């Protein structure tokens with residue numbers, strides 16, 4: 001319980017509430033800029049707890065979800081976004097880098113889901129078509 005409370009405090013006072021680690025798996029989000037951050041709202045936490053009672057949370061690579069999907073499953077992806085510019089290149093929440101190869105692997109996984117009739121949603125940055133291969137949103141649109 002104390003650990004959960006400390007975790008909530010940590011992500012509420014760090015930059016954008018992002019939990020990020022470095023290559024050594026050590027937490028390294030920077031300080032947040034909010035002057036008076038709201039640390040928690042009791043009703044919100046209780047409601048989240050209620051909603052999560054029947055939820056199984058898995059931690060792993062997105063492709064590991066395949067054994068849980070059926071043709072009537074809706075899969076929502078919120079992956080690290082492809083950087084919109086060379087200076088906004090944050091894609092690393094963990095020691096594993098979510099680079100263009102990963103974006104392509106995710107695109108191929110979405111295609112695989114589509115092929116079995118599974119519905120999916122994904123958010124990502126809308127980047128100019130600097131490289132057609134990695135700008136996979138353009139490739140996906142015809143198949144959804």
Ligand SMILES: C[S@@+](CC[C@H](N)C(=O)[O-])C[C@H]1O[C@@H](n2cnc3c(N)ncnc32)[C@H](O)[C@@H]1O
Pocket residue numbers: 060061062063078079080081093094098
């Ligand atoms: C934009 S954040 C999503 C944040 C999340 N929606 C939330 O509200 O906390 C991208 C997430 O993708 C996760 N991620 C990175 N590589 C992944 C992978 N190969 N498989 C599954 N998740 C991955 C990161 O750890 C990070 O939590």
